[in-house]
Amino acid sequence: MADVICLAPAVQGSIIAAVQRYDPAAIIIIDGAFQAEPAVRHKEILWAISQAIPVIGAGSMGALRAAELYPYMHGVGLIYRWYRRFAFLPDDAVAVLYGPKVVNFSPLTHALVDLRMTVRAAWRRNLISADLSGKLENAARNLNFRERTLSRMVREASPEAGDHDIEVCRQILAGAFVQQKKRDALSALQLMRENALVPAELTNFKMTIAFLQDLEDAGLAI
Incomplete structure (x- = not known):
């Protein structure tokens, strides 16, 4: 069984902060925020991948980013395949309203x-x-x-x-309720537990002024 650290829904800077704090063998992105805070950036995910860290996406924001960053991210599950096949599907198909950290970000609506x-x-x-x-x-x-x-x-x-x-x-x-987001998230965890991930090769990652500004906005530096 893999040791897993569960963090809050990903936002701008979350991936870099997780790498710096935990030095993970792999990262799974499932949920992400996008209103009160800037959404997790594509560039920071690519940065993590350039550090030879496999990044898996499933369920919600993770499925979206994995479809957008194919073939560098490892997409898992039906929702990921759905977004890969139909590139212009609405992002809000996986969005939910959720509670604060004190209630473990419990969903208040259904996707x-x-x-x-x-x-x-x-x-x-x-x-x-x-x-x-x-x-x-x-x-x-x-x-x-x-x-x-x-x-x-x-x-x-x-x-x-x-x-x-x-x-x-x-x-x-x-x-009859179907928790497809949950099913896909569990599939991503199972993939990580099987330890079958090979980091994608990304040797041409380049820093940009916009990316550095994102880091500054998130209070981070690399």
């Missing part, structure tokens, strides 16, 4: 990708109709990521339904 997988799983199990399945997917897609919950999705999909019917539908979907 669109998890809601879509859940609706389709419920339809395949004949728990909901094809018509309702389509309405639920459209409702989830049209909601802002800060508002994507099972209850809100069902209410938007069936505005004429009463509270009882909405709760019944919510419970059906909750029973």
Whole structure:
């Protein structure tokens, strides 16, 4: 079993800070922040890779960055493959609203990708109709990521339904819920535990003024 240190969602400077503090054998990027703080930069990920540190991406921000930085990052999971195949898919498909560090950054909403997988799983199990399945997917897609919950999705999909019917539908979907982001994150951990990673070759990494400014903004230096 690999020794794993779990850190907060990645932001600008997180990768460099982790390398400097922990000297890791590998890095997995799963979640990342992008509103209150600048998002984790492509350049700092490439810097880590240039230091012969394998960087794996999965689940959320990690899947996005892995798709964008192929073939240098190791992408893992269905969500990564989805972004690799469809380059212009919306970033907010994996975004969630989450709580502060004191509650371990627990998610307060559901990602669109998890809601879509859940609706389709419920339809395949004949728990909901094809018509309702389509309405639920459209409702989830049209909601802002800060508002994507099972209850809100069902209410938007069936505005004429009463509270009882909405709760019944919510419970059906909750029973069929697919945590695709979590599945992909666990797959990334399993890859690291197997110790089968070979660092990508990146010998032509170049410092830029913009990158140095990012480091300064994050209070870092290399």
